[in-house]
Amino acid sequence: MLYQLYETQRALMEPFAEYAHATSKMLSNPLWPVSQTTAVQRASAGFDLLYRLGKDYEKPAFNINTITAGDHDIAVHERVELTKPFCELRRFKRFSDDPATLTAMKGQPAVLIVAPLSGHYATLLRETVRTMLEGHKVYITDWTNARLVPQSSGEFHLDDYVNYVQDFIRHIQEIYGACHVVSVCQPTVPVLAAVSLMASRGEQTPLSMTMMGGPIDARRSPTAVNNLATTHDIQWFENNVIYPVPANFPGAGRKVYPGFLQHMGFVSMNPDRHAMSHYDYFKDLLKGDEESAEHHRQFYDEYNAVLDMDAAYYLETLKTVFQDFALVKGTWQVRSPEGVAELVRPQDIQYTALLTVEGELDDISGSGQTQAAHDLCTGLKGSGNRHFEVKGAGHYGIFSGKRWRNMVYPVLKDFILAHSELPAKARTVKSTVSKQSNLQTV
Template identity: 75%
Template sequence: MLYQIYETQRSFMEPFTDLAEVASRMFSNPQLPFAQLPLAQRISAGYDLLHRLGKDYEKPEFGIRTVDVNGVDVAIHERVDIDKPFCELRRFKRFTDDPNTLTALKVQPVVLVVAPLSGHYATLLRDTVRTLLKDHKVYITDWKNARLVPLAEGEFHLDDYINYVQEFIGHVQGIYGNCHVMSVCQPTVPVLAAVSLMASRGEKVPLSMTMMGGPIDARKSPTAVNNLAMQRSHEWFENNVIYRVPEKFPGAGRRVYPGFLQHSGFVAMNPDRHASSHYDYFQDLVKGDNDSAEAHRKFYDEYNAVLDMDA
């Protein structure tokens, strides 16, 4: 019921958040008489903050249009190579008319970036992809929001995750002969499992496997998150954080770990810092510090965009 209650509350609040956005613009537009009222800037800032606290954050875009390769602007075309029920294998193909740059691009190595399936979208690695594109052909796993995956597609288990990674590696190898694999945070274990299984069958394995910031052995240097996992039973998590997707979504009836619960957990780890950040944003709007305000928006547009994970 919690998911249904959350969606009902969000739907109820949506008109008010839209009104808050309109009110903020009314009090900040110098062409309107509202902007001439005393404290107009503070009122506008308050409505703007209210709008951002209540709005629904959709999946951001990667938005990588060009990259600089040795002083030459190279155009980027983003496309989906493989479309699986729970994930898209996304490629960032590079184009240039400069002959020397084109020759250099053709011989550069290929890297498959396996993004975390842990709440945020793969766009969280936007800067990583942008940097890699300077001297690599780049693919990335773009995980889908489970509430948009019809129930008929079945469940998504760890073995499915590992099979996806093996299929993606095989796809890239089929095009280029071989590739490098980079896993960031959560996927280090499934990537290690996928490559290990490939090796055990005598198949071609990636040229390198880079595992960044992921706990391969979670018993070592346990954090508060590790301790919570050990203190609670499997049934506790199933009863307290797993809910069914409401009827209004394509994945209606699917059992998921909802994004809004994950987001609450993210915020709960550093509530003071987030409160301070939003107060600073309000102050920046009042002062007219547009650069700082925009930096806040950019960060929280990404941070607040979360996806449901299959149970």
């Protein structure tokens, strides 16, 4: 019922938001004689802010059409390479008419970026992708809004997430012979599980895995996110935050954790900060500071665009990661597409270098939660593994903004480059599991 009420309210608000937008444009039209008066400027800014607060935020586009590497502009073509009911594997293919640049790009390592499935779209990592395209072949998991997936496609479980990641890794390794994996926030746990299971089976694993700001061991330095999960049982979450998708969507009837509830949770963590940000936007409009105003729009176009998560996946993640701590306790079993339950054993990983990254001021994944991966991957010996704490960075600062570009990316780039050769002992490892039949090329 709550989801239906929200949709009704959104539908009712939409014409008012559009009216506010049109009014703001009309009042700020320079051809109107009084548009430069203080009263009209304030009214225009007010209507613009009302529009921003009331509009519906749809899934953003990556919009990465060109990048610059060295002295050359490189064209980027985004395409869906593989598709599954709940996820698309996107590739950002680069093109250049400069022979030297083209040769250099062909020799660069392939990287799978596993984006979070925790409320926002994969486009939240747009800057991560753009930066990494300067020196890597880049793929990313683009998770589908569960309300758009018909019930005939079945439920989506945490096990499915792990199996998807394995399929994507195998696909990239089949093309290039090897790959690297970067996981940001929530996917650090299923990515570690995926690589662990591949290692336990004797499959070739990625050359490196980078885990950034994720809850590998959510018992360490618990945050407000962790506390919410541990102060209520699964039944409470199922009764209070799970709702069926309304009839006006393809996934009508599917039980989901709605994106708008997740968004409310995001905002409630720092309500004063968001209120001040909107007030600053209002002042920027009055001052005519279009650059700052556009920065605000771009941020909230991304931040306010949220997706629904299948209820099975959401509840299983809560229980497995934040309540049972099954990964760190060694009790997590993942069911394969064939229905076989396999124990997740990070200690079986031997040939995948590990880099963990944490933000000093991260209020979502607390200090030490990601670093805990090193304690689990006991089969990885030697100086090649590394932990990096980003001074002054919050959660978003480790994958976007100046700290990402100037502090994190150089470390990540050097780490991947240092581990781009398949270890001699691993060269005999052959994939023993074929790609699943439900892997479909687009």
